[in-house]
Amino acid sequence: MKPIYVPSGRAKEYGDYALNIYTGCPHRCYYCFAPNTLHRMREEFHSRVEPRRDIVEETRWQIEREGITGKLIHLCFLCDPYPVGYDTTPTREIIKLLKETGNHVQILTKGCGDRDFDLLDGGDWYGITYTGAQRDQEPGTYWGFGRMEDLGEAKDRGIKTWVSFEPVINADYVLNVISNCRELFDKVKIGKLNYWPSDINWAEFGRKAEALCRKLGLDYYIKESLREEMEGKGGPREAET
Numbered sequence: 110m111k112p113i114y115v116p117s118g119r120a121k122e123y124g125d126y127a128l129n130i131y132t133g134c135p136h137r138c139y140y141c142f143a144p145n146t147l148h149r150m151r152e153e154f155h156s157r158v159e160p161r162r163d164i165v166e167e168t169r170w171q172i173e174r175e176g177i178t179g180k181l182i183h184l185c186f187l188c189d190p191y192p193v194g195y196d197t198t199p200t201r202e203i204i205k206l207l208k209e210t211g212n213h214v215q216i217l218t219k220g221c222g223d224r225d226f227d228l229l230d231g232g233d234w235y236g237i238t239y240t241g242a243q244r245d246q247e248p249g250t251y252w253g254f255g256r257m258e259d260l261g262e263a264k265d266r267g268i269k270t271w272v273s274f275e276p277v278i279n280a281d282y283v284l285n286v287i288s289n290c291r292e293l294f295d296k297v298k299i300g301k302l303n304y305w306p307s308d309i310n311w312a313e314f315g316r317k318a319e320a321l322c323r324k325l326g327l328d329y330y331i332k333e334s335l336r337e338e339m340e341g342k343g344g345p346r347e348a349e350t
């Protein structure tokens with residue numbers, strides 16, 4: 110088992126290295142692609158959430174075998190490092206291990222990761238996802254303004270902060286958050302909803318978002334599939350699943 114891996118395809122745009130800690134995720138976002146990627150039943154993926162077997166030990170052995178150090182490792186791509194309602198001690202153990210071996214972490218969550226801020230420093234990134242979805246579209250997530258408050262706390266502690274605005278579900282909400290919460294984050298990544306239908310005009314949204322980021326002086330990245338829409342190269346918008 111090699112828990113640390115090099116993502117491919119769209120996942121590559123999240124980072125050069127990634128590690129998935131849990132077998133599933135209870136957040137139940139309606140657009141979740143992870144069960145398809147893992148060839149798992151959707152209900153099983155959302156209801157059976159456990160640390161992957163021996164995840165901490167396996168990661169330690171891989172780091173020792175391959176001499177992995179000085180890397181920025183994304184947590185997580187095919188699950189959430191802070192599944193709401195579950196014990197997240199395995200996440201804490203993984204962060205400790207990565208830091209002890211000279212690596213840094215890039216966290217991305219729809220949960221609450223403030224319990225581990227004491228482990229992070231200015232070489233780490235704490236990030237949240239904000240899509241503008243309604244409550245029933247992401248019913249298991251850490252809801253309300255809490256995720257934004259966590260970002261503020263992380264920033265106050267000198268940890269770098271970022272927001273993944275992907276997939277955008279409500280374009281106006283996302284543009285408002287970029288405008289009004291700009292001081293909370295150091296970097297943003299913006300991406301379209303893929304595989305599901307949407308009435309958002311992606312080219313128009315992408316241009317507005319980019320103009321706003323430039324005006325605010327934000328470090329931003331437009332994901333490739335949104336960039337293609339902005340350049341008139343996007344494909345059909347029909348759902349694949």
Ligand code: SF4
Pocket residue numbers: 134135136137138140141142143187188189219
């Ligand atoms: S937080 Fe991510 S992994 Fe969890 S259900 Fe939502 S999209 Fe899927």
